[in-house]
Amino acid sequence: MGGSQDFDTVSVSSFGGQKEKILVSVRLRPLNDKERSRNDVSDWECINNSTIIFRSSIPERAMFPSAYTFDRVFGCESSTEQVYEEGAKEVALAVVSGINSSIFAYGQTSSGKTFTMSGITEYAVSDIYDYIEKHPEREFVLKFSAMEIYNEAVRDLLSSDSTPLRLLDDPERGTVVERLTEESLRDWDHFLELLAVCEAQRHIGETSLNEMSSRSHQILRLTIESSAREYLGPDNSSTLTACVNFVDLAGSERASQTLSAGTRLKEGCHINRSLLTLGTVIRKLSKGRSGHIPYRDSKLTRILQNSLGGNARTAMICTMSPARNHVEQSRNTLLFASCAKEVTTNAQVNAVMSDKALVKQLQRELARMESELRSFSSSSLVHSDSSALLKEKELQIEKMDKEIKELTQQRDIAQSRIQDLLRSTSDRQGSKLGNVEEPNHGKHYERLNSSNSNLDFADNVEDNFLLDGTSPRLSMGMSPKFVGPDQLSEWEVDAPKIPEPNSINGYNDDREVTCKEVCCIEEDESRPNIIDQKEETERKVEENENKHTKEEPLTSLKKTEGEVGDSNPNVTYDSLQKKIQDMQKTINCLVSLYPAERSSPSSSSDMDTASTVSSKVTRSRSCKSLLIGAPPYSTSEGSEAGFSGNLERFPGNISCDFDNTGRKESLTSARTSPDLTELSRLENKKFVAEENKKEEDNVQLKQVDDTGSMQKADEKSSKQQAACPETLGAFSKPEPSDWGMEFKVRRGKIVELWQACNVPLLHRTYFYLLFKGDPSDAVYLEVELRRLSFLKGSSHEQASSKKALNKEREMLGKRILKKFRKRERESLYKTWNIGLNTKQRSQQLARRLWTDTRDMAHIEDSARLVARLVDWSETGRIPKEMFGLSFSPQPLGRRSFGWRSSMSSLSSASSLV
C-alpha cells in the first residue's frame, strides 16, 4: 500500500489517444476426461488462426451459421502461453506505457476461463517484471489489488474483512472501489503469494473452488506507476499511471440452464444481471457510442467502464467447451465475441503530474500571466487618455447645460412680457365689451369665471374671456405659444410646468369639464379673420339646416373649433357678436337635432367623443352647459330673434326645450344674443305669438281637467287635431306646467284602448318602460292614441261583417262537403277530432275548411287537397306528425297559418290531385 504516498495525483492528462478495437480471441478447450468417457465428440474446428467452424452432424442445427472469425482462434491444442502471446500480451503490456488495459475471460462454466486467466495473469506479470528489469532507467511502482463481485456485492480478496465495498465516483479516475487494498508488489514471489490469498478468499463459505468461481466475477488489478521521461521528453518529470485488469467472469450460462433454485437461483439472477449488462454494454458499444450506455446497471460494468469502450486497451478471450451438449452455450459465447469484436476503445497514455512538475508548470503559468499584466499596464495608458477625453466632454456638457438654463430664463422673461401685453389688450377689449353688454351677460361671465377659476390663467372674468378670445391659451387643445413643455423640457429643472389643456391627465375631471364648457363658446368668439369666417360659418349652418343630418352640424362645429387655433388680435366687438350669433345658430341646430340626449348625464365622455371624428353623434358637454348656463328667457324682441327659423324647420325640436321638471331653458338660453337681424325679429314675433296661443289653449285644457270635464278637453284636443292634422308637432307640443297631467290623461286613454284593440302584453310592457312622462314623449303618445282610436273604430265594422262571412262560410263548406266522399269526410272528422253529431260536425268541418282557406277562388282546390292530404296521411306518404301539426284541432284562426302553409307547400302537388 506504499507507493501512492510518493505521488500526489494532481491531474491526469492523456497523450496519443487512438481508437482501437477490442482484441477478441476464442479458445476451445479440449474434451475433458468426463466428456471423453461419454464418447463425446467436438463439433467445433479451428480451421485457421482466426476462424472456427461448426461441423454439425445434427440436421436441425445445420441452419446455424457455421463459421466465426475473430482476431485469434485457439484450438484444443493451443497452450495458454500461446493464447497469452497472441491474444493478450500486447494488451497487457500496454500498462507499462501508461495505458490502461483489461483482459477478460468470457464463457460458460467449465469452459476454461479460470484455467486461461490464471495463466495469462502469470504470464503478463512475468513479462512486466521482465520489462522493468530491461528498463532500469525508469522507475516503476507496482500495486496489486483483487476483488470479487458476488451477488452484486464487491469484496476485497486481499482483505479478511468480507464487508462489501462501496463504489465511488471520482471525477478524475472514474469509478473507484472504496477501501480496496492496493498491495505494492515487491517481487514475483510476492505476486504468487497474493494470488494464493485471492484463491483462499474465494474459498470462504464455499464447498469448492469451482462452484464459487463459476458464480462470481474476479478482477485482479495491477497498477503500475512509472516515470514518463521516455515518452514525454527528458525534461518532463510527469509520471505515467495505468492499470491492467485480469477479469475472470462468472459462467455465462443462463440461470434457467443451471437448474438452480433458491439461493442458487438468486446467484444466477445476479450473475445474469451483470453479464446481461455486460452484453448490453458491449452490444451498444459495438453499434457506436450514440445513446446511453448502461454502465451503471451493474457493478461489474461500472468498475470496468474504462476497460469497456473507454480509456483502455482490451482483450477478450472467449472460452468454449467442445462438448456437444454445450453447443448452445458455445454459440452464445461466439455471438457475444462477435459483438465485442466491434467495440472500439480509446486508449490513452495517462500522465500524472508530480509535485515538481506541477511547480514548474505553475511557474510557467505565473510568468505568462505576469507578461500579460505588463502588456495590460501598457494598454491602460490608452485608457487614461480616453478618461481625460471623457472628463473634457463632461465639462463641455456642463457648460452647455448652463447656457441652456440661461437661455431658458431669458425665454421665460420674454414670455411673461408677452403675457402682460396680452393681458393689457384683454383689459382694453373687456372694458369695451362691458360698456355694450347687457346686464344679463354678467351672469354669463360669472359662469365663465367660475369655469375658469380652476385654471389660474387670469385674475378676472373679462380677462379670461378676452384672453381666450385673442390667444389660444384656453382654447381647446391649444396652449399658449410660449408656455408649456417643449423639446428642452428635460433641461428645465426649475421651469414651471404648465399642463397642456388637451391632456386629460393634466387636470382632474371637473377641471377638464369646466374648461371644455368655456371653450365651446369662446372658441367661436376668438376666431381670427372673423369677417370672412362668419360667411363661411353661415354657409355651413345653412347647409346643416337644409340637410337635416346629424353628422354635418357636428362636422361644422368641429371645423369651427379647428379654426379657433389661430389667434388674431384684430378682433372687434361687432365681429365677436356676429360670431356669437353664428355659433348660436349652429348650437340651436344641434339642439333641435338631438333632443333626446339633452338629459344625458355624460359629460366628459361626450366631450371626448365630440373632440374626435366619430360617427357616433352626441351633443357636446359644452353645448349643453351653454344652454343650461345661459341667462333666463327674455321677452324682449331683440333677444328672441335669430332662433325661430330653426324651430320652424324642426318642429319636433321643441321637445328638447323641456327637461323632466318642465323647466324651459335651452330655448330661452338660445335667444340671448342682443344684436339680431330684423328678419329674425319678425320670425321670432311670429313664433312667440304662436307660443302664447298654445299656452292659452293649454290653460283652458287644464281648467277643464281640473273640473273633471276630461271628456270635453279631449274633444277639444281632438278638434285641434282634426283642424290641423298635418301639424302633429303643434298638437303634441305641451306646456311644461301642464305636461305632467296631460301625460297621465293620454296614457289613461291609451291603456283603455289597449283592451279594445287587443294589444299584446309585450307591447304594453314596453310602453310602460319607455314612456314615463318625458315631454319628448308627447308626439309618440299622440300618434299611439290616434292609431288605437282608429283600430277601435274599425273593429266594430269588422264584427258585423264577420257574422255575414261566417254564414257564407258555412254554406260554402257544406257545398264542399257534398263533393267529398264519405270516406274523406270521415277522415277529416277523425283528423280534426270532431266528435259531435253529424249535423254539427258537418257545420264545423265546413266552417273550418272555409276559415282556414279563406279564399273563395281556391276553396274547391283546397278541399280536394285536404282530401288528398288525409289520404296521403293514411297511406303513410306524409308523416303523421306533420299532418297533425297542420290540422291539429285548435281554435279557429290559430291554425290558419299552419293550414295555409300546408296549402302552399302542397300546391306543387296539385297536379297529382
Ligand SMILES: Nc1ncnc2c1ncn2[C@@H]1O[C@H](COP(=O)(O)OP(=O)(O)OP(=O)(O)O)[C@@H](O)[C@H]1O
Ligand atoms: N485448455 C484447457 N486444457 C486443458 N484443460 C482445461 C483447459 N481449459 C480448462 N481445462 C480444465 O477444465 C476444467 C474447468 O476449467 P475452468 O475451471 O477454468 O472453467 P471455468 O470456465 O473457469 O469454470 P467456472 O466458470 O466454473 O469457473 C478445469 O479442470 C480445467 O483444468
